[in-house]
Amino acid sequence: MNYWLVKSEPFKYSWDDFVKEGKSVWDGVRNYQARNNMMAMKKGDWVFFYHSNEGMEVVGLAEVQKEHFPDPTTEDPRWVVVELIPIKKFAKTVTLKTMKADDRLSGLALIKQSRLSVTPVAKAEFDIILSLAE
């Protein structure tokens, strides 16, 4: 069981859009590191859903429904997608500010590699963020 974090700009695709559709094919990733992370995702892994640019906070929890398959939005075979389903919206969102201020989260890939759209989250980090969200 692994843990991840995906980013989306809420004015393009928000948590509410995600819930409305009931699932999401995470397409459009054109970065090798992010792609590699998606390829490592297993069905049942948990995924934080983060709003970048506006909000800058973790808003909810999702789960990997389908492991990687070719990105239907491109002919290029290098790119893959995963399918995610929403699990729950957090009672309290966890802002980037909060995470940056927490020493226990100083190693978070989200903070260290702010431009990467799909990042791994360690079990310990996952538990801390989850506890901050409840």
Next chain:
DNA sequence: GCCAACGTTGGC
């Protein structure tokens, strides 16, 4: 809106 970080491209 600015700019730092960083990935990608292309000339050599």
Next chain:
DNA sequence: GCCAACGTTGGC
């Protein structure tokens, strides 16, 4: 294969 130029992302 190096590196400068350029484009994109995302925090502030």
